[in-house]
Amino acid sequence: MEMLLVSVAACTAADVISILEKKRQNVSDYRIEVSGVRRAEYPQAFVKFHVHHIVYGRDVSEQVVARAIELSDTKYCSVAATVRPTAEITTSFEIVENQDSGEI
Numbered sequence: 293m294e295m296l297l298v299s300v301a302a303c304t305a306a307d308v309i310s311i312l313e314k315k316r317q318n319v320s321d322y323r324i325e326v327s328g329v330r331r332a333e334y335p336q337a338f339v340k341f342h343v344h345h346i347v348y349g350r351d352v353s354e355q356v357v358a359r360a361i362e363l364s365d366t367k368y369c370s371v372a373a374t375v376r377p378t379a380e381i382t383t384s385f386e387i388v389e390n391q392d393s394g395e396i
């Protein structure tokens with residue numbers, strides 16, 4: 293079951309970072325935290341996922357990050373599309389401003 297959480301996170305992470313790179317965002321690090329809620333009864337399937345994106349960089353646009361997450365969630369991430377009929381997926385993000393000029 294934990295692998296399903298990791299799959300949702302990995303799928304959306306690949307999409308989001310690719311979009312941020314294409315949009316020339318100065319990202320130095322990127323992390324995802326994912327959690328899930330399962331039914332109490334058997335089978336204890338997931339009914340909710342929450343994906344929190346943490347983007348580190350300099351002058352990263354909130355609008356670009358929000359749009360990248362939206363595109364991943366609604367268009368590109370096949371894992372999210374697979375679980376969405378039976379589970380709610382919510383997302384959030386934060387941008388941590390740093391002085392590192394390196395890109396990932």
